Amino acid sequence: xxxxxxxxxxxxxxxxxxxxxxxxxxxxxxxxxxxxxxxxxxxxxxxxxxxxxxxxxxxxxxxxxxxxxxxxxxxxxxxxxxxxxxxxxxxxxxxxxxxxxxxxxxxxxxxxxxxxxxxxxxxxxxxxxxxxxxxxxxxxxxxxxxxxxxxxxxxxxxxxxxxxxxxxxxxxxxxxxxxxxxxxxxxxxxxxxxxxxxxxxxxxxxxxxxxxxxxxxxxxxxxxxxxxxxxxxxxxxxxxxxxxxxxxxxxxxxxxxxxxxxxxxxxx
Numbered sequence: 001x002x003x004x005x006x007x008x009x010x011x012x013x014x015x016x017x018x019x020x021x022x023x024x025x026x027x028x029x030x031x032x033x034x035x036x037x038x039x040x041x042x043x044x045x046x047x048x049x050x051x052x053x054x055x056x057x058x059x060x061x062x063x064x065x066x067x068x069x070x071x072x073x074x075x076x077x078x079x080x081x082x083x084x085x086x087x088x089x090x091x092x093x094x095x096x097x098x099x100x101x102x103x104x105x106x107x108x109x110x111x112x113x114x115x116x117x118x119x120x121x122x123x124x125x126x127x128x129x130x131x132x133x134x135x136x137x138x139x140x141x142x143x144x145x146x147x148x149x150x151x152x153x154x155x156x157x158x159x160x161x162x163x164x165x166x167x168x169x170x171x172x173x174x175x176x177x178x179x180x181x182x183x184x185x186x187x188x189x190x191x192x193x194x195x196x197x198x199x200x201x202x203x204x205x206x207x208x209x210x211x212x213x214x215x216x217x218x219x220x221x222x223x224x225x226x227x228x229x230x231x232x233x234x235x236x237x238x239x240x241x242x243x244x245x246x247x248x249x250x251x252x253x254x255x256x257x258x259x260x261x262x263x264x265x266x267x268x
Contacts, residue, residue, distance in 0.1 A: 048084045059237075060251045061088045062189075062258035117153045130157045172212050176219035182229060183215055185262035186236065189255065190214075233259050 046057055054065040054077050069077040071089045080086070115126060123146045127134045138146045140156050149155075169187055173180040221232040221240055234243045238252040248256070 044088050046086050046088050048080050048082050048086060050082055052080070054078075054080060057086065057088075059255060062251075062254035063089055064189075113157045115155050115157050117149050117151050117155060119151055121149070121151075122147075123149055126155065126157075132158055168212075169215070172215035175212075176215050178215065178219045178222060179229070179263075181266040182233075182259075182263050183218065184266040185259045186218065186233065187214070188262055188266075189259050230256060230260070 044061070046061070048057070054068055054074075058065045058068055065077055067089045068074075068086060071087045074080070113130075115130070117126070123134045123137055123143070127137050134146055136158050137143070137155060140158050143149065165187075166184065169183050170180050173183040218232060218236055221235045222229060224240055225231040225235065231240070231243060234240075234248050234252050234256050237255045238249060243252065
């Protein structure tokens with residue numbers, strides 16, 4: 001079986017036994033890594049397996065793709081090679097954190113992304129999808145007739161600044177009566193508050209869906225979990241029915257631990 005690059009380049013053939021050898025190595029490393037991560041030790045390693053992306057690897061270790069890319073000096077985070085050993089930066093363990101003021105979390109600078117107009121689109125639906133206003137879209141793109149946009153036209157989309165994102169999260173947390181610090185932690189774990197983030201399955205935005213929809217959905221999970229926020233967080237990641245029926249998977253436990261650690265930081 002051949003091994004291939006994960007990304008957009010053409011496949012690169014490898015020796016006939018590379019696939020099975022990579023899977024054996026990956027399984028062995030993952031067992032060791034999981035034990036180290038559970039114990040709260042320092043940075044650990046991970047061997048890239050077939051079908052993995054930086055996002056799926058980050059979720060296994062309750063960290064972010066950006067942190068892994070930075071730790072490994074990856075010029076193109078969308079391109080990782082099967083069999084490569086990555087250094088996984090350790091996530092802080094909740095028991096170590098103290099309810100003392102912590103340095104501000106690094107926040108990404110505002111950016112502009114682009115979108116090609118499709119048949120059936122209008123300025124309002126595009127604006128709603130990206131969490132901006134039609135007026136802001138029209139102004140940024142010099143559109144004088146918002147009711148008329150051409151199919152194929154590439155629009156610049158203003159991404160909300162981090163301060164704006166935090167304000168939105170606080171607003172929706174109050175609207176849906178859920179803890180603001182927990183919502184901020186959940187959103188940070190999902191995307192680092194970057195509205196332009198697109199997951200490997202096509203989910204877009206701060207909470208990998210639009211912020212208001214994400215908060216509303218989490219509030220629903222809290223109600224379904226009868227106020228058990230830990231169960232609701234696990235359900236947001238793994239699916240509530242799956243958690244209830246099958247229990248939390250290992251990567252779900254790491255995800256939950258990281259969200260709860262971030263919750264403490266946002267509460268301080």
